[in-house]
């Protein structure tokens with residue numbers, strides 16, 4: 001077995017910074033240090049860099065710079081969309097699903113607990129797909145709802161048809177927010193045609209820096225109140241001195257992601273296909289959760305593997321870590337550990353005795369890393385079988 005470790009297969013949690021992005025950020029960390037709100041030369045120079053970044057993000061998404069607001073990441077962007085729209089529009093009913101990221105679920109659950117909104121969860125099938133008939137039923141019963149349904153699921157890789165859901169929401173006068181954190185930079189979003197009110201992005205999911213993201217607000221349909229009160233930054237929507245190098249890095253990372261998207265998609269899809277084929281060949285009774293093994297119809301960066309029940313199921317990630325393979329047992333966003341996944345728990349009929357690993361791929365992964373990972377997994381199970 002060729003040793004290629006350490007192997008990083010947790011790209012849905014975060015990605016490695018692209019050196020081109022670092023180059024774009026460095027001047028803002030060194031000589032261009034002015035406060036963008038200052039009107040002198042040092043400030044103006046940095047203000048120009050922020051507005052150039054905003055223009056670039058807007059142009060990649062085919063929308064206007066006035067509709068892009070920089071935030072501290074995906075979580076803040078999701079919180080802003082949810083909390084500000086409920087407050088601004090006086091919406092009293094929200095619809096989401098049990099497989100959303102905690103950035104959405106915990107926010108809506110908290111607002112429900114406070115009595116600010118009544119929350120309905122749309123059903124999912126045993127592969128984690130949204131039941132669109134149930135969604136329509138809920139929309140019919142509660143017109144003018146706030147709907148939050150993610151585009152690409154970070155754990156099981158399912159994709160939602162944003163166009164179809166967006167049109168349904170408009171039919172029932174609902175506001176539609178989609179958490180697009182996992183698809184931003186990996187799929188193209190055309191905001192001239194997409195019927196959404198809010199989508200979001202986080203720089204660190206597409207080889208940009210951590211701690212910076214953005215919120216798209218559809219200006220024609222949704223004019224929300226500010227989320228963070230303070231200075232006039234972000235056109236009075238989010239007070240606080242901007243994360244200038246983060247913003248410039250995010251825009252550069254998105255430019256690179258769009259420039260190289262087709263090649264990267266092809267490379268990453270081939271890696272995922274390779275892992276699926278090898279696992280099927282070498283690991284008896286392997287299964288795949290959600291839609292993640294549907295190579296052309298899912299998030300190509302995510303593969304959620306279900307391994308035969310064994311005494312080792314709980315120790316899988318630990319054993320992979322010993323072999324210097326970083327993967328995840330669910331969303332690593334908040335815990336970094338293999339705690340039980342609320343997404344897997346929401347799938348009807350899931351066998352809790354089996355072992356679950358989410359592998360997520362990126363542009364820097366190689367075929368040799370996939371081979372090493374599969375061989376390591378197979379070796380772990382063979383060792384376990386000998387011990388029993």
Ligand SMILES: Cc1ncc(COP(=O)(O)O)c(C=O)c1O
Nearest residue numbers: 073074075101103154181202333
């Ligand atoms: C689907 C999804 N939404 C939201 C987030 C939160 O993003 P951030 O860590 O930038 O706040 C994450 C990530 O970790 C995610 O995967």
